[in-house]
Amino acid sequence: MTRAKQVIRADVQGMTAYHVSDASGFIKLDVMESPYRLPAWLAKEVGDVVANLEFNRYPVPTAHKLRELIKDVMHVPAGCEVLLGTGSDECIQYITAAVAREGAVVMAPAPSFAMFQLYAQFYRLPFIGVPLNADFTLDTERFLAAMVEHRPSLVWIAFPNNPTGNPFPVADVERIIRAAPGLVVIDEAYQPFAGTTFMPRITEFDNLVVLRTVSKIGMAGVRLGYVSGHPEWINEFDKTRSPFNVSVLSEAVAIKLLENKAVLDAQAAIVCAERDDMVAHLAGLDGLTQFPSAANFVLVRVEGPAGAGTRVFDAMKRQGVLVKNFSGGHPMLDNCLRLTIGTPDENRAMLAALKSALS
Ligand SMILES: Cc1ncc(COP(=O)(O)O)c(C=O)c1O
Structure with missing residues (x-):
């Protein structure tokens, strides 16, 4: 396959495609999705609309x-x-x-x-x-x-x-x-x-x-x-x-x-309340700095030498929780993890995994 090498832009050849981690089987708190699905009545209405397209x-x-x-x-x-x-x-x-x-x-x-x-x-x-x-x-x-x-x-x-x-x-x-x-x-x-x-x-x-x-x-x-x-x-x-x-x-x-939209707004309001709760819990953890958030995620930095963030990320993953690890990307984000807000149960599991990973 030398033809592609001759034709494709050199800078594109030097890139890697946008990476999204395989989240199957994990509590998925890596890309700021809403954790909530649609109520059954609305899902049914969507189904009816789609059937008639x-x-x-x-x-x-x-x-x-x-x-x-x-x-x-x-x-x-x-x-x-x-x-x-x-x-x-x-x-x-x-x-x-x-x-x-x-x-x-x-x-x-x-x-x-x-x-x-x-x-x-x-x-x-x-x-x-x-x-x-x-x-x-x-x-x-x-x-x-x-x-x-x-x-x-x-x-x-x-x-x-x-x-x-x-x-x-x-x-x-x-x-x-x-x-x-x-x-x-x-x-x-x-x-x-x-x-x-x-x-x-x-x-x-x-x-x-x-x-x-x-x-x-x-x-x-x-x-x-x-x-x-x-x-x-x-x-x-x-x-x-x-x-x-x-x-x-x-x-x-x-x-x-x-x-x-009222359904989506109500879900977003729960996420906001959960975020505020999460911020309060994170404040009680040693070995972590958190940064103020007005979003549906919280960025934290694991204190310690290079590699400390990745160690915590890997330990959380082993406990079935996937968050986003920024080590190895922008240098200002070394040892930083981004925690997406999930359902109350997911957030409890995430905090438990984080606590245990930090200890
Ligand atoms: C600041 C910002 N802009 C844009 C996007 C892209 O969102 P989407 O393409 O899903 O609309 C994202 C996704 O995370 C984001 O964080």
Whole structure:
């Protein structure tokens, strides 16, 4: 197979494909999914909808009905538009493609969500990751200075941030939006657990759009994300979208579930209460530093030499609990584990495994 070696980009050959651990048989607390399934009555209604779909037809390319429903239930400001993606991952791709002019620079705090950098690389754009402070708070002055130096066309702010879990101060994010020479995307994947949002403020700025996903509120398998903003931005992103990107299945299921959003909201509220409980329990554990979270996960650092985090991760795995291990990735995250909030039972099992792994 030398032909592939000649044809495929050298940097792609040097990469490894996005790794997702095999979670079969584990208590799965690694990728910030909702631990809750649908109530039986709603699952049945979804089944009826799916049974009546026309699988022989392409989806309606504008997905008009779903977009209008999202505008309504997610309180998108009047006059703003919505673009749908197969997960917000795909929206990140579309936005990056749309700004990928010669000389464009992409910037984000670091560490943050990996796909911001990955798509910049795919579109051959320089990516500047501006380091957070050691406690993962935003170094606002450093970020503002980096914007002056690099003049980014595109700035990503995950709010709250992944994998650190903290929301940056609203006033600091606002300073970044005002000072940015180009587009700022506020990625609110964890907004259902945070409360604070920039959504109502989109119309205050001519360079702001808000990215969201339904993945964290019980619909990760549906694969649906959206970006909301002034039509001037959204109409341009739309040109980089694959014509039928959201399947008839995803569209129909999302409509049914978002019409019943109260069910998903109630589940998210339990997750928030469980997170607060988890934070209190983690505070009582020795050998661990936890970082403030407004998301459906908590980032912790295992105290000790290099390898301490991986040892705890492996010991938890042996007890049947899968969390996310960040050692070996971004250096600021060495010995860090990200604990997704699960059901009360799963959280108890996770804490027990963590305690025993630390002892
Ligand atoms: C900050 C952030 N943005 C976007 C995503 C992508 O979500 P999805 O593609 O499931 O919509 C994630 C997933 O974990 C995330 O953490």
